[in-house]
Amino acid sequence: MTRLAILLMILALPAHAGEIWITNEKDDTVSVIDVDTLEVVRTYPTGERPRGVIFSKDFSRLYICASDSNTVQVMDPETGKILHDLPSGEDPEQFALHPDDRHLFIANEDDAVTTVVDTQTRQVVAQINVGIEPEGMAVSPDGKIAITTSETTNMAHWIDTATYTLFANTLVDSRPRHAEFTADGAKLWVSSEIGGTITVFNVADQTEVGKVRFEITGVSSDLVQPVGFKFNPEGTKAFVALGPSNHVAVVNMTTYEVETYILVGRRVWHMAFSPDNSQLFTTNGVSGDVTVIDVASETPVKSIKVGRFPWGAAMRPTKSQ
């Protein structure tokens, strides 16, 4: 009987416990949400205006873009202590970690450069001149290409990571804010906030192969501003945050058509999947909360209050108890 009870308890325990780390732009904090209880379990102070956030491969380090402190902070997620700062150039907003788990590619919005930092030596390895107001950052899965999008030049800049030089520049719609490679590295998606579109490129020859457009019944098209997005692990669907339209679009990655829109909190920025990919957590800047979406049914489940103006989101699995 006791054995049965223990077995039941083990079965009842979630197999993929985890946390979602959220940066709060106005509070200068990170909020930690427990994936099982869907509650904020810890809050840690950070530098000024934390935005982009990313974990090292082994989840032992959290990198935080503290935009107004002009630095990238390195936090120990176990203790919430800031271990040290990394040189990042002016106003870092978003960054991407190279698959070597060592080099950070940082977009410096005010300086029109992309800074490459070695997280081990804590030195700037290179600075690459790109367009005006660089914002979105991505590194290809094979680590050979880095992308910076510049908000004012309206371009995606293709950087060769071996030489740290630009080898292509491609035009996208107005104010590109976020870039992601598909898992196979074959396609690059770039969202344009003002243009209201996502442009899809073929990575091999940098040609445009598709355009995603959005239209929400009852919402002015001015408010439909695609920003952050994430692909599901199967590579079939993209979840796109649509800013002040308070919706997340579910996009078919083959047809580039929107399948449905999910209502979330106000001004949705970015998102992170739970460890088992069954839930998606979106940061809602204006309403100061995080909406949890059930991925299978594509419905919102709950909105969790965090700090003021939540912006970035990153997932960290925790050990099963």
Add this chain to the structure above:
Amino acid sequence: MTWLVALSAILHREALRFVGQRSRFVAALVRPLVWLFVFAAGFRAALGLSITPPYQTYITYEIYIIPGLCGMILLFNGMQSSLSLVYDREMGSMRLLLTAPLPRWWLLFSKLLAGTLVSILQCAAFLAVAAVWGIRLPLVGYLVVIPALLLSGLMLGALGLMLSSFIRQLENFAGVMNFVIFPMFFLSSALYPLWRMAEASPRLRDLCTLNPFTHAVELIRFALYGQANLMAALWVTVALAVFSAAALRGYDPARGVQNRKG
């Protein structure tokens, strides 16, 4: 045993009426659907309504209005079922019913229960159409809502019964419909959350809070999400007791209006 015979006879009669009057069923279904598809469309709130319990995230207006429209079905049906009592009285079948050798409260309760069961069927049909339309609720809600609908339906039916005991003619009843149904429906949380009412005027909000229909709607709203709103349940139960007592008094031949000379 005779008690059950009476109950089943009354249920049977109500069921016959339900089956026989298809148009009544359709009309009762169309009313909330028009509100859902036309009225709610105008207030769609595509950008989402603020979070109020029992909702855990942002919702559109269509989702907000569903419990209120279930309440509307119960309210209209409760009144209509009582209206049929006025008709029964005019036609004389009431006399037959009330001369049965059973306590009057049992006969009236049977009538009340029969009417409420019909209302619940109509709510189920309404929720089914809404689900087809894409407004789906947690599965557990569809079960938990049944007792909430029963309690609320009995309360609103008792209100109708109480009113019908004081009305001698069908014509008068129509007036009461206007003076009771509409204020009750509009002065409640059926169409707008109470905080919205408070923005317009705190006094309006207070009136809504006193309205037992508000509590019936909130009871249904929480139940649809598998939650119990005990405060609302208490309010509805108290209202049910008060209305039932008044209805019994109204139908008491010694004291009620039955014996008064018209």
